[in-house]
Amino acid sequence: MAKTITNPELLAYRANAEADPARGRVWVGLDVGLKSTSVCVIDGESRVIHQCSMKSEPVEIGRYLRKNFTSNIAHIGLESGGTSGYLATHLRRQGFQVAVLDALQVHRVLSIKRNKTDTNDARGIAEITRTGREYLTEVYVKSAACFEIRAQLIMRQRLVQQRIANEAMVRGLLRVYGGRVEAGAKVPATFRERVIEQLLQIQDNDDINLRPRILPLLDLCARLHEDAERMEAELEMLARQNPVCRRFMEIPGVGAITALSFFTAIEQPERFRRADDVAAYLGLTPRIYQSGESLFRGSISKMGNRLTRTHLVNAATVMMAATKTFSSLKDWGVRLSKKIGFHKARIAVARKLAIIMFGLWRDGTHFQFKADTVVAHREMTQAARA
Secondary structure (H helix, E strand, C coil): CCCCCCCHHHHHHHHHHCCCHHEEEEEEEEECCEEEEEEEEEECCCCEEEEEEEECCHHHHHHHHHHHCCEHHHHHHHEEEHHHHHHHHHHHCCCEEEEEEEEHHHHHHCCCCCCCEEEHHHHHHHHHHCCCCCCCCECCCCCCHHHHHHHHHHHHHHHHHHHHHHHHHHHEEEEEEECCCCCCCCHHHHHHHHHHHHHHHHHHHHCCHHHHHHHHHHHHHHHHHHHHHHHHHHHHHHHHHCCHHHHCCCCCCCHHCCCCCCHHHHHHHHHHCCHHHHHHHCCCEEEEEECCCCCEEECCCCCCCHHHHHHHHHHHHHHHHHCCCCCHHHHHHHHHHHHCCCCHHHHHHHHHHHHHHHHHHCCCCCCCCCCHHHHHHHHHHHHHHC
């Protein structure tokens, strides 16, 4: 049960709210921790009405707010983080207006405080929620179904990384004894054969038996590969069932993983006004620093989702280096690589790839291999819809 608060500030707030409902609006800041959350409630004049700490449970937080502040809560603010999506979703289901703010931007604002405490952070978040939401980036909270697919993508990526790291460790251990495992093994069975061959040579030459130590690592690599393949097959099936992802996969170099990664990173294309905003959202546009007469353009910002950005860059790499199908996008990327280098060119192609995929999604069109046919195809699609 949430306790009823009777401190003087809250009593004065209730009196003002009864006399003038407009003066009764309050803003709430939550500094969320894994076990406990600091709560700060302020009024329209930035006076602190109440501060407390409670469990990081949306039911308990919502009960406390409804019991002590009725329906006068204008907005609840919290930083983006591991549990912010869960809290924001369940608080919104209770009827509250919740703003999830970018954690990096909030940290920069709160750093002006000399003492960093949970209480001060909750107070600062409440102030930002009241006056600064227009200047800071509000994070979009994805749906539960979208989070489920993102979790599968992350788990598959981690399984692949762990297998690659274990194989690199095995190569390094054998190199100490003069063993050299040839590169290019795409399946664990081939890698296992090459490693066992080197183990036998080491035993024959130096009478050192490394098999009891290396074979468990090879078994682990095989299990990681099997789990990643199973998860990739599930993602492939999900992509085939999604009409938007099927259109994404018509682009050379874009597979099921990249299509699902981009789809779940955006989820709702209506929240972007321009196609160029998608590239900036995924951190594929250069940083700009301007002061007076100085104007500096740096490397890409690398903001936004790192996994989706990696998938887009990998798709651009495959398009430029491994596909034989002609397209205006590939031709542009190859010509650009001769001027600025392959590494920078694939980043530029990835940026264009994000813009093109967003356009296909928004307009309901299909990928056109020649740039000359894009306008005619879009007009034909719009006419068919009308």
